[in-house]
Amino acid sequence: MPHHIAPEVIIDGTLYTLLAFSVVTWTLILFKIWQFTKNSFYNRAFNKVFWDAANLEQAKTLPAEIARGPQARIAQQGFAWMSESQQSEGQSLKYRGVPSELLEHSLLVQMQQEQHAMESGLTMLASIGSTSPFVGLFGTVLGIMHAMHEITASGSTSLDVVAGPIGDALVATAIGIAVAVPAVLAYNFFLRRVKQQRAGLENFVVSFMHIASSANVNGKE
Template structure:
């Protein structure tokens, strides 16, 4: 460590970095809780309206704006592809091939977009969860080094002189662990929610294809 840099500045910088990590973690956690809750609510509303429709035409007229969510956007993509393929059949390369396979591909692309939206922020949680303890340990090492220099300069090795500075240095490691734990727990929890909601979207895609194939829309 360069001696022209005040050690306290580096240690304080480490603590402020951990504080920024903590703020980012809880911001992402609160946002993802709202996002997943909102998605579940809107998917339930859209499912009820969609499956209460008497046919595919009526399902297409479901007021999506009142319950826009992942499943509603997938349905919008499916209906848009069906309408465009009927009007532009044979005129564009993207409509050449098996209509059922092309529709499935279009729905899967939209589902992947929805999955990416659900996964946004999880990489940040994983990064903070894995790096925060090391940042805290870095601050502790610097703190102990600083404490040792002060102990050497004082020429005293009594417990009162040694324990205080080293104890203060260990605080950084404790803070790093305290920041990492909620980030790791939240990452695992939200990853499980992503898998659950993806399963629901996959089931909806399969059901949509079944309906489209059996109503001569494809």
């Protein structure tokens, strides 16, 4: 440890780092709960109205308050591709190939973007969950080293002198674990939700392809 840096500064810095980790963790937890709840609500509302539509043209013109959420954006991407393909009439390389495969690719690209949005923040949760105990342990080791120096300087090895500083140093490890546990639990929970919502998006893409294949991809029934 550099002699020009007070041990208390490093130890306090460790505790403030863990506090920052905790704030970030709970901010991400609240945000992800809001995000997944919103996505589930929008997908359920869109699914009900979309599949009750008589045809693709009617499904394409759903009101804005219904056409929200990941599945709605995937459907909008599909409709946009079909409209652009009709206007292009094969003059652009983007629309050359098997129409059904090109449409499916466009839907999958949009689905991947939705998945990336759902996974945002999970890496941070995983990182905090894996590093917080080590940050706390680092603070504990520095605290014990500092306590040992103080005990040596005092020349006393009684239990009252030793137990207090070492007990205070162990607080950093406890805080590190307390920060890591919610982060790890939240990461596993949200990762499962990502997989569930991704499965729903994959099913929607397959279903959209089925109804699109019953019509000409150039937009003609």
